[in-house]
Amino acid sequence: MLNADQLESVAALRRGLHLCPELSGREERTMAAISAFLRERTSLEVQNMGGWLLATHWEGEDLPWIGFRADMDAIPCDEAACGARHGCGHDGHSAILCGLGMMLEGARLGRNIHLIFQGAEETGEGARRVCETWPRLDKIERVYALHNIPGFPKGAVLMREGCFACASCGLIVRVKGRPAHAAYPAEGANPIALLSRLALEVRDMAQDVLAGGNRLLMVTLIGIRAGGENFGLSASEGQLNLTLRGHSKADIDALIRRIRAWTEAGCAQEGMKCAFELRDEFCDTTNDDAAYADALSRFAAAGLSVATLREPMRWSEDFGWFLKRVPGLYFGIGAGEDWPGLHTAAFEFDDGLIPIALRALWALCR
Numbered sequence: 001m002l003n004a005d006q007l008e009s010v011a012a013l014r015r016g017l018h019l020c021p022e023l024s025g026r027e028e029r030t031m032a033a034i035s036a037f038l039r040e041r042t043s044l045e046v047q048n049m050g051g052w053l054l055a056t057h058w059e060g061e062d063l064p065w066i067g068f069r070a071d072m073d074a075i076p077c078d079e080a081a082c083g084a085r086h087g088c089g090h091d092g093h094s095a096i097l098c099g100l101g102m103m104l105e106g107a108r109l110g111r112n113i114h115l116i117f118q119g120a121e122e123t124g125e126g127a128r129r130v131c132e133t134w135p136r137l138d139k140i141e142r143v144y145a146l147h148n149i150p151g152f153p154k155g156a157v158l159m160r161e162g163c164f165a166c167a168s169c170g171l172i173v174r175v176k177g178r179p180a181h182a183a184y185p186a187e188g189a190n191p192i193a194l195l196s197r198l199a200l201e202v203r204d205m206a207q208d209v210l211a212g213g214n215r216l217l218m219v220t221l222i223g224i225r226a227g228g229e230n231f232g233l234s235a236s237e238g239q240l241n242l243t244l245r246g247h248s249k250a251d252i253d254a255l256i257r258r259i260r261a262w263t264e265a266g267c268a269q270e271g272m273k274c275a276f277e278l279r280d281e282f283c284d285t286t287n288d289d290a291a292y293a294d295a296l297s298r299f300a301a302a303g304l305s306v307a308t309l310r311e312p313m314r315w316s317e318d319f320g321w322f323l324k325r326v327p328g329l330y331f332g333i334g335a336g337e338d339w340p341g342l343h344t345a346a347f348e349f350d351d352g353l354i355p356i357a358l359r360a361l362w363a364l365c366r
């Protein structure tokens, strides 16, 4: 374990990162601070991978590889002069991984370890970019990540077999008809009735996709817009914005196919056109069974207090893209029952979690 001075240096790094919050995809100063910290205090090989950082602990040619990933980005904040704030604790996650880098100094663990500092988690793009552009990912046998989670006992290691966090995406359904004088609406094609029917029926479509299964698949009506305030003109364009969320990305994909087919059929009947756009696409964050069982026994052996979640988290996490490629584990560290919620104005990462998180990561290294 790190000594008190080393732990304080990790907490000081966290506070420094907190003071330079950067939005998704623009984490330059954050990466510079992390690189400088690791170069000064460790002999890890540190590489700028273009939008993300890789630090490597190397022990030998034929040894197995494992990976740990931390996120680095802040969330948008109108009140902050720089437009961003570390309201999700990614400053803490990055500092923790730097602390692990210090613990790896001189260690002989019989394995090689990649520390992955990834940006743009909040938009769902960062993990995807690493997965799509870094072929070495396939050399890694297991990959791990954690998140601090308020609302649970402070320091509890939060585990869940299978799905830990939901898949989600934004879906925009655009329908284009034909304008007409309000006195002769039948001469045009007005999309309002179709979009309204879709808004009313989309929850039944989700139930059909689940076919009685008790997984979560929910639709939130985010926005609807059509026509205007010219009372002489029948509407000709409109859009419905939905957020789809569920335990399985496959369910969401099936629901999208259903919404498309329903809308295309309706448009064909009325001579209208439709288009679909996906936003903020996250897949489910689903743990590998063997990695879960292995970690459970390691955490117990390390004397950590483990709590298992009954339900997957409703929010999404882009680490799910890693877990689709490499078996691994995502887990939480409880931030305290009364700690302000993630993304709220009052939230700041609690440095008191750093030693517990390091014990958990170290248990996975050994």
Ligand SMILES: [Zn+2]
Pocket (backbone or CB within 6 Å): 075, 087, 088, 122, 342, 343
């Ligand atoms: Zn967040």
Ligand SMILES: [Zn+2]
Pocket (backbone or CB within 6 Å): 088, 089, 090, 121, 147
């Ligand atoms: Zn987060």
